[in-house]
Structure formats: C-alpha cells, structure tokens
Amino acid sequence: MKKIKMIFCDLDGTVFPIGSTQITPRFVHAIEEAAQRGCIFVPCTGRVLPTIPPEVLALPSCRYVIYSNGSATCDLNTGELFHQVLMAPEDTAAVLELLRPYDLFTELFVEGKILISRHCTEHMGDYYVPRHHLAWFEKNPSPGIEDLADYVLEHQVGVEKINITLLESPLREEIMAKVDQLPGVRHVSSGASNLEIGDAKANKGIAISLLAQQLGIPMDSVMALGDNDNELEMLLTAGVSVAMANGTPAAKAAAHLIAPSCNEEGAARIIEELVLGQTAAV
DSSP states (O other): OOOOOEEEEOOBTTTBOTTOOOOOHHHHHHHHHHHHTTOEEEEBOSSOGGGSOHHHHTSTTOOEEEEGGGTEEEETTTOOEEEEOOBOHHHHHHHHHHHTTSOOOEEEEETTEEEOBHHHHHTGGGSOOOHHHHHHHHHSOOOOBSOHHHHHHHHTOOBSEEEESOOOTTHHHHHHHHHHTSTTEEEEOSSSSOEEEEETTOOHHHHHHHHHHHTTOOGGGEEEEEOSGGGHHHHHHSSEEEEETTSOHHHHHHOSEEEOOGGGTHHHHHHHHHTSOOOOOO
C-alpha cells in the first residue's frame, strides 16, 4: 500500500457516533498526527456547509471541504468554490412538482442556506427535522417561501440538493421510482428514511477525484471513509476505501476494508492503523 496523503471522510455515521454531532478526542488526535506527517484531511459530507460543526473545519490540514453530496467543494482559506454542480432550476421545479401531492418536510440547499416553504415553517413541529437543521433555523429565522417551485423558476436558483427528512416505505420507494423518471437528477440516501435529490453529475466520487487531481495526489494515495449509499462513488474511486461496520450493505460491498463502527472509534482506529502505522487499539 502506498503512503496515504489524503483522507476524505464522511461525518454522520462515520466520524460522529450515532445520535451525535461531536468529534471525539481520539479522532482529533489521529487527524493531528496525520497532519504532522503531511496528510490532508477533507470532510466529505451530505450536509450543507453552515451545518458542519466548526470544530471539524478547524482540524489541522483541513483547508477544503466537500459538501451537499459532492455538489460543491470549498477552499476554506479563501471562501472560493473549487468545484460546483447545481441542479438546474427547471429540474428542481420538476422534482418539487412531483413532491407537491405529498405532505413532506422538503429542504433546498442553496448557497449555504436551507430554504423551506412557508407551510413547513409554520408547521415545523409536525415534522421530523434533524437537530442540526433545527439549530440552523433557530439562528436564521425566516417566514419561509410561499411556493418553492415558483421561487426557484422566478429567480433562476441553482440548488445543491433537495433533502426530504423523513420518508418511510412504501412511500419512499414510490417517490424514488418517480424521481428515476426525471432526466438530469439522481437520488441517494444518507440514512434509512431520508431521501436526497441532486444533479445527476454531482457525487462524492467525482468531487474527490477532481480535488486530488488539482493537488497532484494520485488516487492510490487517497483514502476514503464512509457508511452510506451516498458514499458509493467515493468508496469506489479512492485507492483505499473503508466502510464502517455500521454501514449499509452497499457501502461495505464497495469498500476495500471494513472499520469498526462509528460508536467504537472506527474512523480514528483505521487512520491510526493505515496512516500512522500504529497497532489498532480498542
């Protein structure tokens, strides 16, 4: 195995223990040690940029972040976007029209903001909303938008992704089948009951490949860690790919290695072993 020079790492279910949004001291120490050896750390998440905990972005060697499932890559030092793939307004509107008959908490990720309808704003307590999204809405109060589809078309808004926070079977499969009929978009999931819809050309695999190439790092010196189906392209692209023990069957099948679960410091332990050359410890 070649020396690992770059680590692309999912957050929820990979770095964060289940039910938490905190990085552990052991993971921080592993990234600090890796940085001292010249290894670059890049968070690669489905989250929108402002909902990524600042302590993650403050980790040593973390200059870049990939967010919204690979739709954007930001240089944290300059604030500039290195890479961006947005849904066309017409494609976003088509998805929203498809979703209109259903009573779903639907979010649009746009330029570091989360846009929701006025109805969802007024009835937020009736829906499941992730805690870190609730925190964002509390810090950024808004009356919501009367009609998201009309707004996107009128203002020609490019959308990073559409997020549906709670969608259970069989409705989930019904909507997935309908989205499959729309050209130019794709759906993925970062959990058992959510659905994320973005541009067909936006995925974590393309994003990590472009950034590694820009920095002159060959893919066989790149490690990727993930746990869910929105990481499949990333796991298939990286020279060394690691799925968590708590990961989906598809993620595990795409990866070269399986790490202990996120609740067992799996990300830190695999970095200690493969990057730092330390004997894995519980």
